[in-house]
């Protein structure tokens with residue numbers, strides 16, 4: 001592969017790429033497991049994994065072989081015809097989520113969009129209201145943006161779709177009051193990812209189940225960031241006892257190949273008819289093959305795969321983060337489980353990201369004050385030690401500078 005200088009890459013992008021991203025000053029050219037290698041040959045420990053996508057690590061040999069094999073066999077046929085992999089993947093996801101049917105698309109936001117559309121389709125115009133939560137993030141298309149909370153994302157694109165009510169994510173009583181017999185659906189992230197790695201409380205989970213059961217409102221679980229095994233169970237809804245009728249999956253599902261899936265109970269799916277929805281690429285052979293490899297490597301049933309690894313390292317991660325919090329009084333909270341973690345420093349954490357990058361660690365900052373860690377599912381205790389030693393160093397130096 002040709003090596004590109006930073007100047008060449010930045011120059012072309014500055015002139016021709018829509019300027020919606022603030023990129024760090026690094027060009028990555030290769031990956032290997034939990035490491036990324038830049039254009040100068042420097043290796044970095046990747047604790048963000050493409051924002052929660054590269055679950056099996058970079059350049060995973062079996063995934064790469066399967067993708068190459070699929071490319072040599074058949075990549076894409078469209079949804080005008082059958083191919084052998086969609087049904088197989090849908091059946092496996094159905095067994096893993098407890099929801100009966102899948103619609104395949106190409107991203108998380110499209111999976112949310114399908115859930116929003118079919119929760120309205122279910123009510124045939126008799127109910128249109130969505131109840132969403134403060135700090136929620138569900139994507140950037142007009143529908144998913146309409147149930148996303150942050151004004152910063154919403155305001156430039158107003159007016160968004162009407163009839164969305166936001167409820168304080170820490171107020172189960174307000175949720176109970178907001179959900180009524182005009183509510184088509186409640187949409188919730190079991191762990192708010194962009195919102196600062198905040199698991200919803202068990203009181204809120206119980207209130208959501210009760211309000212949906214009482215009013216008939218459908219429940220959409222957005223498992224795009226916290227699902228697919230990231231917490232040690234396939235979904236975090238499972239852990240919380242949430243009872244979704246629809247579910248959005250994405251990110252880790254293709255382990256780097258773009259794929260999203262909206263999952264439906266048969267009751268909701270029964271209202272769908274041919275022509276109601278669709279996608280040219282959705283569920284093509286390449287994406288389905290990658291997702292099948294991911295599920296195989298996850299090995300939920302067998303217990304020997306990367307899901308077992310997430311469970312194994314989770315307790316170690318807990319202990320190491322608790323120790324770090326005890327050491328740094330400025331860490332106000334550590335949240336999350338498995339390989340989705342937030343370190344809340346109670347003040348703007350933007351400076352941590354370049355300081356960690358300089359020391360060879362990739363993390364990102366979300367919800368202003370939270371350092372977010374979304375490492376690949378294959379990390380070991382040694383990787384955790386290495387990453388937290390760098391963060392410890394960064395926080396310690398900063399505190400000394402502040403004195």
Ligand SMILES: Cc1ncc(COP(=O)(O)O)c(C=O)c1O
Pocket residue numbers: 051107108109110112137138139140189193194222223224225226250251
């Ligand atoms: C919970 C949640 N929902 C939806 C999305 C949107 O997914 P995508 O960026 O793949 O469209 C994200 C992405 O960060 C997410 O974390």
